[in-house]
Amino acid sequence: MTPPVKPLPPAPSRVFRTTLALGLALTAAACAGGPRADLKPGQVPAADSTEAGLWLVMDKAETRLKTSGRVIPDPELQAYVQDIVCRLAAEHCTHIRSYVVRRPGFNASMAPNGFMSVWSGLLLRCENEDQLATVIGHEISHYVRRHSVQRWEAMRDSLTAAQVFGIVTATAGVPLGGFAVLGAYGQVQAYSRDHEREADAMGFTLMSDNGYAPEAAPQLWENLIAEKDAAEEDKPDPFFASHPPSEERMQTLSELAAASDRHGTVDNSRFEALMARHRATWLEDELDLGHYAEMQVVLDRLKDSGTSPGVTWYYLGEVLRRDAEVEDKEEAVAALRRALTYDDVPAEAHRSLGLLLHRQGDHADARDAFENYLAVAPGADDRAMIEFYIKKLETKS
Amino acid sequence: MIRFSKLCTGLLALALLAGCTTITEVPPTKKHEIGGVFRVVPGTAWNAKTTNRGEIWTVNGFGLERMAFITKVEDGKPLVTQGQDKDAPTFRADMNATDVVNLYEALLTSSGYSQIEVSNLRPHTISGQDAFRFDYTAFNRSGLAKQGMVVGLIDPEKGLNLATYEAASEHYYDASLAAAESVLASLEKI
Ligand SMILES: [Zn+2]
Numbered sequence: 001m002t003p004p005v006k007p008l009p010p011a012p013s014r015v016f017r018t019t020l021a022l023g024l025a026l027t028a029a030a031c032a033g034g035p036r037a038d039l040k041p042g043q044v045p046a047a048d049s050t051e052a053g054l055w056l057v058m059d060k061a062e063t064r065l066k067t068s069g070r071v072i073p074d075p076e077l078q079a080y081v082q083d084i085v086c087r088l089a090a091e092h093c094t095h096i097r098s099y100v101v102r103r104p105g106f107n108a109s110m111a112p113n114g115f116m117s118v119w120s121g122l123l124l125r126c127e128n129e130d131q132l133a134t135v136i137g138h139e140i141s142h143y144v145r146r147h148s149v150q151r152w153e154a155m156r157d158s159l160t161a162a163q164v165f166g167i168v169t170a171t172a173g174v175p176l177g178g179f180a181v182l183g184a185y186g187q188v189q190a191y192s193r194d195h196e197r198e199a200d201a202m203g204f205t206l207m208s209d210n211g212y213a214p215e216a217a218p219q220l221w222e223n224l225i226a227e228k229d230a231a232e233e234d235k236p237d238p239f240f241a242s243h244p245p246s247e248e249r250m251q252t253l254s255e256l257a258a259a260s261d262r263h264g265t266v267d268n269s270r271f272e273a274l275m276a277r278h279r280a281t282w283l284e285d286e287l288d289l290g291h292y293a294e295m296q297v298v299l300d301r302l303k304d305s306g307t308s309p310g311v312t313w314y315y316l317g318e319v320l321r322r323d324a325e326v327e328d329k330e331e332a333v334a335a336l337r338r339a340l341t342y343d344d345v346p347a348e349a350h351r352s353l354g355l356l357l358h359r360q361g362d363h364a365d366a367r368d369a370f371e372n373y374l375a376v377a378p379g380a381d382d383r384a385m386i387e388f389y390i391k392k393l394e395t396k397s
Numbered sequence: 398m399i400r401f402s403k404l405c406t407g408l409l410a411l412a413l414l415a416g417c418t419t420i421t422e423v424p425p426t427k428k429h430e431i432g433g434v435f436r437v438v439p440g441t442a443w444n445a446k447t448t449n450r451g452e453i454w455t456v457n458g459f460g461l462e463r464m465a466f467i468t469k470v471e472d473g474k475p476l477v478t479q480g481q482d483k484d485a486p487t488f489r490a491d492m493n494a495t496d497v498v499n500l501y502e503a504l505l506t507s508s509g510y511s512q513i514e515v516s517n518l519r520p521h522t523i524s525g526q527d528a529f530r531f532d533y534t535a536f537n538r539s540g541l542a543k544q545g546m547v548v549g550l551i552d553p554e555k556g557l558n559l560a561t562y563e564a565a566s567e568h569y570y571d572a573s574l575a576a577a578e579s580v581l582a583s584l585e586k587i
Pocket of ligand 1: 138142196199
């Protein structure tokens with residue numbers, strides 16, 4: 001179903017774009033605002049336009065991201081996401097460049113020049129390729145509908161070029177500071193919500209027309225709502241702030257899915273193989289965020305799916321072990337013991353169990369757990385510390 | 398005052414809110430007390446700034462390399478008290494070295510760091526008292542590769558105390574590594 005990948009056409013745009021002074025381009029009051037025609041495949045903005053200036057800014061941001069070390073160095077994973085882009089974007093495919101960046105939390109972004117980024121935390125939250133395609137379809141729609149330039153035109157009058165640079169790059173997930181622009185950024189949120197609705201609808205068409213299951217779209221939102229509800233209080237999340245309420249999006253997508261006559265199904269084996277490869281690392285990153293309640297929702301879903309059970313139960317144990325608000329650690333102990341019954345359990349489960357039992361005063365079992373850790377991971381780089389714990393426990397028991 | 402103005406430029410990003418306040422040069426050869434917990438021999442002419450939890454030192458600018466001393470973190474208190482996520486995890490008196498590693502990872506994450514890899518957690522001693530050390534690499538908020546090392550001491554009276562060195566992996570980390578190692582080697586508990 002993937003269209004043949006055409007070679008990139010020669011890009012005259014690069015030549016003129018580099019000759020453009022950044023500031024000049026951004027402050028040029030060129031085109032009139034308002035809706036624009038969709039971007040044609042391979043179309044580049046006119047040299048002296050505002051849009052060309054935005055592209056130039058995002059070319060720079062893209063270069064920064066590429067050299068930042070944040071792009072996950074797994075060519076198969078990167079190619080996989082780009083393949084979904086191509087399946088959905090058809091002849092726009094070669095003009096969109098996707099990057100999977102290692103970062104916890106649910107987010108993806110699309111810049112006007114076709115620079116798309118997907119956070120690892122978003123992949124972690126997708127249950128299948130259909131849900132991932134929902135997000136990618138949404139982002140492609142922003143690109144084709146040229147939402148960035150329209151949004152920029154709506155706010156440019158009140159901002160300096162430097163402020164705009166901050167906003168545009170922040171939108172693309174490349175924050176460069178810019179506290180000062182947040183207020184002005186907020187003012188365009190209402191405007192951008194219409195774009196989000198439009199991108200949801202068009203993204204839904206792209207995914208359901210290309211063989212993906214329509215019901216995956218509302219399901220993704222249902223999952224996110226469950227996570228949001230689990231958080232004790234609403235935290236200002238950059239994703240939720242710039243988007244319509246999740247409930248509304250889920251509702252709209254449910255209606256679209258119910259009315260759709262498409263019944264796509266895809267083979268999820270490639271999706272699952274790649275997720276299994278990275279899941280533990282991404283969960284580890286998520287743990288450091290300290291949003292334990294949300295994380296538990298993600299883990300409960302993984303638990304129900306039965307994929308990576310050792311990894312899932314280990315991180316369930318870790319969430320309960322680290323969360324200071326969970327006073328009774330019996331459940332954490334139970335989750336870790338359960339994790340240890342599966343083949344894919346990380347060696348660290350033994351260590352965490354040892355730490356918990358140590359704290360509970362169960363010195364003999366704690367020592368066994370630490371010794372198991374060193375037996376399973378003889379090359380562990382914290383070996384000296386664990387041996388120190390064992391020695392201390394010996395003097396106690 | 399060339400050093401001062403150079404430092405201010407390096408600090409520009411941080412200075413947006415704080416401004417260039419009192420930065421003083423630490424006398425290199427004199428024993429220096431920090432937070433009522435640590436006594437160190439600076440060795441090099443570090444520039445120091447006091448914080449509400451101790452001191453931070455640099456040679457070329459806080460964004461390039463820094464030593465940070467975080468002292469007397471009490472039970473139930475976060476590592477850093479300013480400008481952090483309000484649900485930043487807190488230190489608990491029953492924590493051990495491995496728990497403090499997790500706490501430190503959470504601190505880096507809440508400061509916008511990503512891809513944090515901790516290594517070589519190992520026992521250490523300060524003035525004959527059990528302590529620990531570990532190393533790490535990460536990328537900061539703007540994608541710059543950073544490298545660091547941490548020495549920690551949990552004390553029944555003085556809570557959690559950390560002495561850290563962190564710098565840009567490229568050039569700066571190695572450039573001041575010997576100076577930082579010498580400071581950490583000189584650490585005494587008051
Ligand atoms: Zn969007």
